[in-house]
Amino acid sequence: MNRPTTDHATLADKFNENEPRVNWHDETLWWVRAKRDRQAWSIPEWELLRETASQIKLNVLGNLHDYLTQFEQQALQNGAVVHWAVDAAEHNRIVTDILQRHGVKRMVKSKSMLTEECHLNPHLEAHGIDVIDTDLGERIVQLAKEPPSHIVLPCIHKKKEEIGELFHEHLGTPAGNADPQFLTAAARQHLRKEFLQSKAAITGVNFAVAETGEMVVCTNEGNADMGAHLADVHIACMGIEKIIPERRHLGVFLRLLARSATGQPITTYSSHFRKPAAGKELHIVIVDNGRSRQLGREDFRNSLKCIRCGACMNTCPVYRRSGGHSYHTAVAGPIGSILAPNLDMKDYADLPFASTLCGSCSNVCPVKIDIHQQLYKWRQVLVQEGHTSGMKTAGMKMMNAVLSKPGNYKKAGKMGRWVLRAFPGMVNNRFNPWYKQREMPAPPAQSFSEWYAQQQSTKK
Amino acid sequence: MSSREQILAAVKKNQPEATALPSLQGLAGEMPATLEAYRKVLESLGGSLFEITDAAQVPALLSQHYPHLERVVFADDQREWAHEDPHQLENVDMAVVTGQWGVAENGAIWLTENNIAVRVLPFICQHLAIILPRERILATMHDAYEKIGAPQTGFGVFIAGPSKTADIEQSLVLGAHGAKSLVVFVLS
The missing domain is CATH 3.40.50.10420 (NagB/RpiA/CoA transferase-like)
Structure with missing residues (x-):
């Protein structure tokens, strides 16, 4: 068996080194998707x-x-x-x-x-x-x-x-x-x-x-x-x-x-x-x-309806910009990402995360597989089974601590806005994946809650 | 336990509760079963179409439109070639066969072993001609399977246009491994 040498994000990075080629790949597949639409609408x-x-x-x-x-x-x-x-x-x-x-x-x-x-x-x-x-x-x-x-x-x-x-x-x-x-x-x-x-x-x-x-x-x-x-x-x-x-x-x-x-x-x-x-x-x-095993997984058995048309790949914004090889499995793209973890959860734990969950795959699937919902469900299974990286787990725990308590959320927001203003280099650097290929937005002076409170007080 | 028993046992254990099959009513819609509709789709696939009134017109039309054919075989006249090793058919320039049903929505024509005598014939020939009676043009694939019914032979195929590929940068090229061109003679 081929063991993955590295994960989707790393392989996608490699594919993205040549930007004009990524654009060409993206446009070619979108053109196929557009042809599919014309046939479907007829x-x-x-x-x-x-x-x-x-x-x-x-x-x-x-x-x-x-x-x-x-x-x-x-x-x-x-x-x-x-x-x-x-x-x-x-x-x-x-x-x-x-x-x-x-x-x-x-x-x-x-x-x-x-x-x-x-x-x-x-x-x-x-x-x-x-x-x-x-x-x-x-x-x-x-x-x-x-x-x-x-x-x-x-x-x-x-x-x-x-x-x-x-x-x-x-x-x-x-x-x-x-x-x-x-x-x-x-x-x-x-x-x-x-x-x-x-x-x-x-x-x-x-x-x-x-x-x-x-x-x-x-x-x-x-x-x-x-x-x-x-x-x-x-x-x-x-x-x-x-x-x-x-x-x-x-x-x-x-x-x-x-x-x-x-x-x-x-x-x-x-x-x-x-x-x-x-x-x-x-x-x-x-x-x-492994197919009979997938048949027994209530949340994932519908993936076995697949007729291998590839429409979910042609429409997927991640597949189009990361290339099939970044999925390091025989069937790439959204459908491959819900089939592969059934074959080996550890080797393919990265794939359900290689998606924006936009749902375009489910919208074009000719047998109406709920692909993006299964991607989301696989993420939960993979985290529970301990197949995701420590970084991701720690990040999720931190987000949970911040987002589940309004007090923490307010404090963190204030601190974040201050950091962005005072030390933009702390986020605008290559270690922040959100900084890749984009400028971080200018931090707002106040949060929505602060603004709302101010509006209420000026009205009085 | 054999692999067969093992797989079937696992399937039986894991399969969900059985649901009923859906009805296939209303799927065909109002698709036209006309020669015009058929021609439009066939031409979009790179095929060409001629209307004839007698199958005897075919040889003359072929030599007019394909002036360089050396070996032409007619599936209806099997004495000439059907005894050969199928590999010998590699030098057939044009094979002429009769189709059973045409489908207007996608240009496909249904053929079985009875129409082609040797399975590889419509694939190995350089060019393919299919004679199709006009009244045998149907609207959709649902109509086609209804007419075809249960299988009568060991092999059957829908052929829609010439063999093609777009594997090199999505550039459409006619003539991949099968026939490089397809001409349909609609007989009325």
Whole structure:
């Protein structure tokens, strides 16, 4: 497992060293959010769709045991092989076993945040199996030896010149060519060779239908289909929460997913995999890895409704200005910050604090997860469990002493105003995080209470 | 206890009280199921559309709009190519298939294995043409799933426009891994 080397605030500081780049990142993601708005507003029933999707997912959470067994039964009837993995290690072991049994040394993978969460690639590489990520953005970050920084837009943090440089080094494109059209064509040629040679393909799963045992995989590039249809062995990896009850419910989710994610009416391909093609194998790996534990946390179980559209990231003022890597977890942003503490409270104790609690994430979520409320609730849990820093606890205790007693509050206010006037250097310095990138306001001469008292006395 | 039993037991223990499924009534609204609406969305996705009155018009239109095609396969005429190793389809310049249902709200067309014979065909070809009967254009995805009903084959797909990516600085590029262009022939 990757241990965080440092926390969100420190990593965000690093990202913020290059201000023009932060502004570009911020504006690019806001542009995607604006595209989402245009799509949402074009459908008068949008809010009803969100509410319906949320209720379907709530029904799934309440019947998950039965839906999982129904899905398994249907999938088996369809000729798929079903595997169950309690945690990431078991998931990786199952996938490695399948590949080794087929003598696979090099294989293609389309986007799957679950395999990122399980750190499958390094595991396979340690067993002598090369994994080629085939989503263009994922291939780019793979060549750069970085994790994706966004679940839908994996290399949103990269400039085209850097990508041109990477392709020059790894794919032999001419130096200095950073034209997206040209680079995409080069990647198409490079990855076609991989698709044609691969005996096995791994894909993620967007929706698994209990009623039919089929799995729906959505891509714009067509990489999941190129991989899965050309390979002899298709391994589909899914978390237990990917289940939806019936096929007709796909209508609700496919209308919401791409509109929320990138502001498109639907992804180019919405592929329904049900049976393996003649002479081929279809393996489905159903993974828990902490999800059943999250299901038992009343305040946080709704996070399992997530359909991984990334809308909460595109809209988040903190994500846009701190970058996906600052969250040091596979799923970044607001949703990642409520999922990660369930995996490891100590390692991810910083994430629920990486938010202004403005609520924009909850407003755009297509399945209406109360993300900002869960962030707030996680903060309370993390403080109670002793996972926050001593500084934060001491600060909170001091604030409590000041704010809960009017006498203390008045005294502290008076002292604060005096300090600001007499010794501005005490707050206007780099040790005060509020001073970063802003000037502290001039201290008022008197407090509101003092002013009010004065008004009352002059009136008389 | 196997992993399967362990997971299912944990889920059973932790899952909340069951709630009823919501109704799907009223979600489709007043979306139009017209050719005009379909065309507008398809073109916004980078696809093109021609109206025809006979499927026999397709070859001439293709050679007019795609003058450099060397290998064209018709899914309806499988004797020519369906026996090949699917990897050989890599040199197909244009595949022509018949779609089952079109969706006006998002430009998607539903195809199953019955329409494409070999699963990889509509993805591996350099360009894709889909023939769609005009009366098979529906308004929304809800209408589409109602018409499609239960699955009849091992694989089905909605295709909406050509393959694309915007992974490099959000610049839209058509032709990622699948077909570089999509032309829809609406047959009336």
